[in-house]
Amino acid sequence: MSNVVVDEAPGAARETRGAGRRRPKMSGRRKKEALYFWLFISPWLIGFVGFLLGPMIASVYISLTEWDSFTPPEWVGLENYSRALTEDPIFWKALGNTFYFAAISVPLGLVVGVWLANLLNKRVRGRKLFRTFIYLPTLVPLVATAMVFKMVLAPSGPFNDLLGWFGIDGPQWLLSATWIKPALIILSVWGAGGATVLLLSAMNGIPRELYEAAEIDGASPWRQFWSVTFPQITPVIFFNLIMGLIGAFQIFSQVYILAPNNNVGGPDNASQMMVTLLFQEAFSFYHFGYASAIAWLLFIVILLFTVIAFRTARKWVFYETEVR
Amino acid sequence: MAVASQTPDHAVAAAKGRRADRDPKGGLSAFKASPATYAVLLIVSAMFFVPFVLMVSISLASDQTSAQNAFTVLPTEFEWGNFAEVFTATGLPVGRFVLNSVLIATLSAVGQVLSSSLVGYAFARLRAPGKGVMFMIVLATMMIPAQITMIPQFLLFKELGWVNTYLPLIVPNFFTNAFNVFLVRQFVSRISGELDEAAQMDGLGYFGVYRRIILPMMWPILTAIAIFTLTAAWGDFMGPLIYLNSEESMPLALGLQYMTSTSNAMQLPPWNLVMVGSILLTVPMIAIYYLGQKYLYEMNLQGGSAGVK
Numbered sequence: 001m002s003n004v005v006v007d008e009a010p011g012a013a014r015e016t017r018g019a020g021r022r023r024p025k026m027s028g029r030r031k032k033e034a035l036y037f038w039l040f041i042s043p044w045l046i047g048f049v050g051f052l053l054g055p056m057i058a059s060v061y062i063s064l065t066e067w068d069s070f071t072p073p074e075w076v077g078l079e080n081y082s083r084a085l086t087e088d089p090i091f092w093k094a095l096g097n098t099f100y101f102a103a104i105s106v107p108l109g110l111v112v113g114v115w116l117a118n119l120l121n122k123r124v125r126g127r128k129l130f131r132t133f134i135y136l137p138t139l140v141p142l143v144a145t146a147m148v149f150k151m152v153l154a155p156s157g158p159f160n161d162l163l164g165w166f167g168i169d170g171p172q173w174l175l176s177a178t179w180i181k182p183a184l185i186i187l188s189v190w191g192a193g194g195a196t197v198l199l200l201s202a203m204n205g206i207p208r209e210l211y212e213a214a215e216i217d218g219a220s221p222w223r224q225f226w227s228v229t230f231p232q233i234t235p236v237i238f239f240n241l242i243m244g245l246i247g248a249f250q251i252f253s254q255v256y257i258l259a260p261n262n263n264v265g266g267p268d269n270a271s272q273m274m275v276t277l278l279f280q281e282a283f284s285f286y287h288f289g290y291a292s293a294i295a296w297l298l299f300i301v302i303l304l305f306t307v308i309a310f311r312t313a314r315k316w317v318f319y320e321t322e323v324r
Numbered sequence: 325m326a327v328a329s330q331t332p333d334h335a336v337a338a339a340k341g342r343r344a345d346r347d348p349k350g351g352l353s354a355f356k357a358s359p360a361t362y363a364v365l366l367i368v369s370a371m372f373f374v375p376f377v378l379m380v381s382i383s384l385a386s387d388q389t390s391a392q393n394a395f396t397v398l399p400t401e402f403e404w405g406n407f408a409e410v411f412t413a414t415g416l417p418v419g420r421f422v423l424n425s426v427l428i429a430t431l432s433a434v435g436q437v438l439s440s441s442l443v444g445y446a447f448a449r450l451r452a453p454g455k456g457v458m459f460m461i462v463l464a465t466m467m468i469p470a471q472i473t474m475i476p477q478f479l480l481f482k483e484l485g486w487v488n489t490y491l492p493l494i495v496p497n498f499f500t501n502a503f504n505v506f507l508v509r510q511f512v513s514r515i516s517g518e519l520d521e522a523a524q525m526d527g528l529g530y531f532g533v534y535r536r537i538i539l540p541m542m543w544p545i546l547t548a549i550a551i552f553t554l555t556a557a558w559g560d561f562m563g564p565l566i567y568l569n570s571e572e573s574m575p576l577a578l579g580l581q582y583m584t585s586t587s588n589a590m591q592l593p594p595w596n597l598v599m600v601g602s603i604l605l606t607v608p609m610i611a612i613y614y615l616g617q618k619y620l621y622e623m624n625l626q627g628g629s630a631g632v633k
Contacts, residue, residue: 036531037446037455040445055472055473123357124361139606143578145375152375157395212352225354246469256581283566295474
């Protein structure tokens with residue numbers, strides 16, 4: 001008797017398992033695995049709903065109202081958007097300043113990065129030392145960097161002293177509407193070492209044979225750079241371009257700290273950026289509706305430039321996998 | 325060495341002899357360093373380094389020099405006492421600033437490591453209907469700039485009574501972020517599945533596999549995530565600026581800004597002490613980078629290629 005039961009049991013089990021496979025319904029094991037999946041990703045899922053999706057929906061709603069968070073929100077439709085785009089001169093100034101900053105600092109940072117990486121890629125003695133010097137500034141917290149530059153660029157500070165040796169009467173950098181943006185750009189280029197290190201590692205990976213072949217064909221080092229090195233590092237340049245653009249459009253801390261006498265965005269709104277404007281509207285004036293509208297406009301601007309960059313990428317970014 | 329070993333024919337590389345092995349760039353004109361190369365590198369390195377030298381020399385300047393703004397690039401005075409004075413003479417609780425920074429940065433890193441390892445493991449290993457869609461959402465959320473959610477989050481945390489506490493700066497880290505999930509998922513995907521399959525045969529559950537098998541193997545990427553979170557939280561300025569308004573609760577990055585704001589426009593900030601503060605803010609970051617640079621480099625590369633391809 002017992003023998004029969006033992007013989008039957010595995011067969012029965014096999015049969016049900018087989019049936020389970022044929023059915024579209026999940027087996028117990030699969031169900032358990034799926035349950036654990038949702039359990040394990042729940043920290044992200046809760047964070048996504050609570051800190052991202054929920055706030056995003058709320059942000060759309062708030063941007064369509066006028067709200068100081070103390071009195072009930074007042075529905076105004078698209079008025080915040082039209083006010084930013086048609087009535088508020090400071091919004092356009094902030095947008096223009098942000099473009100100016102991004103349009104110069106990002107390409108300049110990339111050019112400096114590629115140039116330095118190419119120099120470091122040569123057979124230089126003490127390369128590690130040079131690389132360390134160039135990379136070190138990227139490790140300094142932005143706040144500390146801004147502090148140093150605030151002091152260096154003070155009217156009677158060390159930088160103007162240096163210019164004085166060459167007989168140049170330096171401008172009042174941070175107090176001058178003309179010079180505060182160049183000052184912000186200088187500060188950002190000081191961090192070009194991050195891109196340099198990434199580009200250098202990309203250059204290190206370029207096969208030697210390509211240079212040997214170019215050499216045999218009689219290409220000059222300049223020609224070799226443009227025909228061998230540059231195409232090979234375009235993916236890394238592209239990555240740094242995208243990251244740089246996104247970061248530049250969100251510039252905030254430097255502007256806030258370098259502002260003369262806590263006049264953020266000054267002098268004369270010459271350093272007012274999208275995010276500093278948003279911050280002031282929200283947390284100084286409690287215009288949460290208007291600030292939310294600016295946030296969405298900023299998002300659209302970033303999205304637009306990212307899409308443009310990706311579109312043009314097909315023309316100049318080179319992927320070896322596409323050739324093979 | 326790395327380039328030589330990539331050549332298709334190892335025998336050829338070996339035949340070229342030691343010199344080529346040691347120096348894969350030897351003899352090619354593209355890699356020839358001219359005196360101009362050295363000149364440019366020296367000048368640029370100096371330009372990149374001068375602000376550091378200034379930071380140090382001003383931190384060692386006397387109060388008198390500082391008040392007159394009469395700084396020199398190389399230190400001429402050595403007021404080491406500034407490094408003690410910064411904690412007492414500014415009228416601000418600078419010691420507390422440092423403590424707050426350490427607290428916020430450490431707890432943020434713990435939160436990211438715990439949550440991203442768990443979520444990343446699930447995305448890499450566990451099968452469930454809807455997983456593909458969820459992962460698409462993870463990738464899509466990377467594109468949303470923080471400014472969009474900044475205001476509603478502030479209103480939410482205000483409603484919860486969390487303003488002027490560390491909670492708004494720390495708690496979100498326990499719910500991970502898309503980029504870290506992505507990094508962990510990529511890392512775990514490249515670990516062979518044989519080991520956890522064997523462990524499952526031996527009766528280890530999904531959490532057991534995570535805890536006993538995968539987690540111990542994840543530490544390179546988790547170290548990178550910890551460093552990344554530490555540096556981001558340590559240097560964060562905007563978050564504390566929004567949420568913390570009492571001096572007792574401020575981290576150093578925000579406290580420094582308070583140190584530079586003087587009561588009237590004509591008065592100069594105590595630059596020597598501000599630079600001591602900047603050094604206090606900078607040195608831990610350089611130390612952390614130095615200790616973990618191997619892992620950071622790896623993450624940079626993964627992040628880099630992930631962003632491009």
